[in-house]
Amino acid sequence: MTDKPTVALLGTGIMGAAMGRNLLKAGLAVRAWNRTRAKAEPLAADGAQVTDTPTEAVQGADVVLTMLYDGDTALEAVREAAGALRPGVVWAQCTTAGLDQIPELAAFAREHGLVFYDAPVLGTRQPAEAGQLTVLAAGPEAGRETVAPVFDAVGARTLWTGDDGSSATATRLKLVANSWVIAATAATGEVMALAQGLGVDPHSFFDLIAGGPLDMGYMRAKAGLILDGGLTPPSFAVDTAGKDARLIVAAGASHGVRLDVAEAAAERFARAAAQGHADEDMAAAYFASFDGK
Numbered sequence: 001m002t003d004k005p006t007v008a009l010l011g012t013g014i015m016g017a018a019m020g021r022n023l024l025k026a027g028l029a030v031r032a033w034n035r036t037r038a039k040a041e042p043l044a045a046d047g048a049q050v051t052d053t054p055t056e057a058v059q060g061a062d063v064v065l066t067m068l069y070d071g072d073t074a075l076e077a078v079r080e081a082a083g084a085l086r087p088g089v090v091w092a093q094c095t096t097a098g099l100d101q102i103p104e105l106a107a108f109a110r111e112h113g114l115v116f117y118d119a120p121v122l123g124t125r126q127p128a129e130a131g132q133l134t135v136l137a138a139g140p141e142a143g144r145e146t147v148a149p150v151f152d153a154v155g156a157r158t159l160w161t162g163d164d165g166s167s168a169t170a171t172r173l174k175l176v177a178n179s180w181v182i183a184a185t186a187a188t189g190e191v192m193a194l195a196q197g198l199g200v201d202p203h204s205f206f207d208l209i210a211g212g213p214l215d216m217g218y219m220r221a222k223a224g225l226i227l228d229g230g231l232t233p234p235s236f237a238v239d240t241a242g243k244d245a246r247l248i249v250a251a252g253a254s255h256g257v258r259l260d261v262a263e264a265a266a267e268r269f270a271r272a273a274a275q276g277h278a279d280e281d282m283a284a285a286y287f288a289s290f291d292g293k
Contacts (some may be wrong), residue, residue: 071101
């Protein structure tokens with residue numbers, strides 16, 4: 001293997017496609033697959049080899065990077081490609097998965113001689129496109145020299161949380177971080193909805209908190225998407241945010257922690273999706289405050 005590994009990219013949605021382009025910009029060879037091939041095809045113009053199956057994608061790869069909907073979807077794709085995976089290949093699992101899923105993925109990796117890294121990324125579409133994600137990673141020291149060029153290409157920094165991917169220390173930190181993102185998004189939607197319901201100009205609220213401890217750049221950004229109708233393309237879609245909220249609630253429950261805000265946010269995302277906003281930015285949970293679309 002050269003110092004620039006060949007990467008099999010399984011999953012080319014909002015995040016995966018952006019990560020794939022940055023891998024190519026860094027000079028890495030990329031073999032890309034997505035269940036809906038049309039979502040992978042644009043990467044061909046950037047130099048990726050687009051394949052029809054996960055099996056084709058992993059042939060000759062040094063690193064398999066999964067960026068799919070959840071842990072079950074990632075395992076399904078890698079299991080489909082199992083016959084073409086060489087022992088010693090690195091599996092960087094970047095999907096946000098449930099705590100109960102990571103040990104299962106790690107066990108599959110052990111059974112097939114793969115070097116497993118629990119490596120979810122923190123960031124949305126814009127930092128992904130800029131190669132400014134934060135990679136949260138757990139995995140063995142041996143093998144990090146192979147995966148480092150991949151993490152360096154997609155992220156501004158890599159935060160190592162341990163040397164055992166099966167312990168899910170990286171995923172635990174990712175779920176904690178996403179619980180804050182989801183809570184802040186839900187609160188933004190509700191304050192905007194309440195302002196509308198009470199006939200309050202939301203800009204007067206922004207002026208009220210400007211420069212103080214209650215002010216928050218993230219809140220202003222999400223509120224701006226609501227006010228300006230900039231909900232597509234999404235940075236983080238309603239459907240995916242709802243999935244993550246459910247994973248967070250389940251993680252808390254499995255450790256004796258009740259998460260009322262995350263549970264309510266999951267319900268808000270589900271209502272917004274039912275109203276037709278599933279593929280819009282998660283800020284569209286704002287609409288869940290009202291009956292109908």
